[in-house]
Amino acid sequence: MLYRNPVISGFHPDPSICRVGEDYYLVNSSFEYFPGIPLFHSKDLVNWEQIGHVLTRTNQLNLRMAWSSGGIYAPTIRYNNGHFYVTTTNVSGGGNFYVHTDDPRGPWSDPIYVDQPGIDPDLFIDEDGSVYYTTSHDAVGQGAYQSRIDLLTGKRLSDITLIWKGTGGQYPEAPHLYRVGEWYYLMMSEGGTEYGHMVTVARSRRPDGPFESCPYNPILSHRSLLKPIHATGHADLVQAPDGNWWAVFLGIRPIGYPMHHHLGRETFLAPVTWTEDGWPIIGDHGTVSETMPAGDLTLGQEQDASSRDDFDGEVLAPCWNFLRSPETENWSLSEQSSRLTLYGSPVTLNETGNVAFIGRRQQHFACRIAAHLTFVPQCDGEEAGITVYMNERFHYEIAVTREAGERKLIFRRRLGSLWKVENEVLWSADSVVLSIIADNMQYNFGYSGCEREEMVQFGQGECGMLATEVAGGFTGVYIAMYATGNGHRSVSPARFDWFEYLVSE
Known part of the structure; x- marks a missing residue:
């Protein structure tokens, strides 16, 4: 096996x-x-559930x-x-x-x-x-x-x-x-x-x-x-009930040439053997593969990694994270039933403060992300949408905003010191479905008026521009719902009806 x-x-x-x-x-x-x-x-070292x-x-x-x-x-x-x-x-x-x-x-x-x-x-x-x-x-x-x-x-x-x-x-x-x-x-x-x-x-x-x-x-x-x-290291050992030893450790799966990785450092598993003179060796003489023999492990049922959150619980699911310490005035699950509500803080995605941000890790190269947003900005500068985020200097976002009294849908890229709204269109509806289709090389951003409509292509961004080798740091890409007042606290609620993460691999 x-x-x-x-x-x-x-x-x-x-x-x-x-x-x-x-x-x-x-x-x-x-x-x-x-x-x-x-x-x-986990019960088997291979299938893990976040608790x-x-x-x-x-x-x-x-x-x-x-x-x-x-x-x-x-x-x-x-x-x-x-x-x-x-x-x-x-x-x-x-x-x-x-x-x-x-x-x-x-x-x-x-x-x-x-x-x-x-x-x-x-x-x-x-x-x-x-x-x-x-x-x-x-x-x-x-x-x-x-x-x-x-x-x-x-x-x-x-x-x-x-x-x-x-x-x-x-x-x-x-x-x-x-x-x-x-x-x-x-x-x-x-x-x-x-x-x-x-x-x-x-x-x-x-x-x-x-x-x-x-x-x-x-x-x-x-x-x-x-x-x-690549980059295998930072290991920890554990002994199974049958007496065999295993190691968990980090590694990366880079793409392209020169190599670059954007999903971050991931958790890998390999068996440990002991030499006759009593030394541990991890994997196959110190190397590991994407497919490994399970040995005597009794493997359980593999879990479906796709998910949809309708925000009808009293607490956020374990996959969700805030960016830095959360501020209670920035978000709510109870203000409106079965909705995640965000109020934009003055902080933007380009800063290291407490932006209104709730996101999850991108865990697969090929995936489809969509979120239903209802947002009627009352003041210029108010903005809400979804972002593909590595850090404050490297991110993409598709969002609804208000500018000079007009409501717009925008696609924007921030790559180091380069910042540009790549596409925009006037948007009169109160709600929109924002979508991202990812493969190992590119993100495709789009929108539709409702869940059943076909996505309108609106922008593209290279995965490699968010890679650690470009953006720096020790983390990986997050897909997040966010809101900002772009220097002012927003008075208009951004309500997310659902968020969907579908694995395409």
Whole structure:
């Protein structure tokens, strides 16, 4: 039996995993998006369901000052003695902290901060109850730095010491510490989270070292290889109930030449084998494929990735995110029944403030997106629509706006310092269906008067212009409903009746 990679597609980087009985739980980085740290559950390691987020309250996660690709970095999830722990870094404010719960569906505790610099924190609880906190940082040199902490308070119980510098690759990061038998294994990523990414490992008889480097390093890397998957790294290990080991890790699926990727860093899965001398090797001698043998895994039913949201619930579905910390006056699910209502803030998509924005990740190269919008702008500058968004400098949008007293439908592109309304037409109707058809190279934007009418082609944008290699950063493309007053707070509600995401692959 085979499974397909990635197991969680789209912008889901820096995976970390733990197992409790027959259940697996996985978390990812979320950067400037709120709620923070998407949380997934699986029974088979291949089919994952998002069951919520770890950081759901503003007192857990303050993103008001988060820059693009700031915010939440590289969480680690662990389970011990009936409790789940997630530790992470808010690089835009607060530093390293952890939260805990006895039910992963939440609520999770308030943050417990750790006085230790760096990013990508790891929490390891040894058999004797000692707790080791390991980070990577450049404050005094590159490598993995560790201290012992009090798990109840987060207070350090020892000095911070360097325990391993890695093998010499740039940016040694994402440390994870494991105990397997009598050995402690320290796994890190090196080479930067780009095309030179790789996973390395060392071991010691003690959790604080000294560590000896694996003679087979790197144990995972696709650097300089002609493969559809690249930038493999930032791995975490888990042991299945049958005793076999597996690794989750990030990778990208670039397109074109020179290569570029816009879906973001995704979550991949591969088996782990152990050498005769006791070293772990990920995948097929350190490489992985889009199709992999499932081994002894009993695979469940694959879920349909297409979805339609009619906004008739009391809370937003787990797939939705705000851009930075949400402001309650910007949105509502209850103001009008079965409608998502947005009120434009003064902030635009070209800024790093709290724009009225509710979006989901683009998870497939080929997909069709549509949303029904009712919007009657009363003031010049009021605007609402849907955007294909990488960051404040790279995005496309199709929207209804008012200009010089006239209501218009517009298609606009923002590519770095280049900004232009590419198409516009007068629009007198109160509602419109806005559509996007995507493949791996291009977005096609269009509109229709109602759901049953054929889409009118209105604009195009290259996927490659939103790629990380062009736009920069650590995230991936979002498809979002948004509203703005373009410098003023809007008085006119933008009401979205439904939003549809259909997979075409």
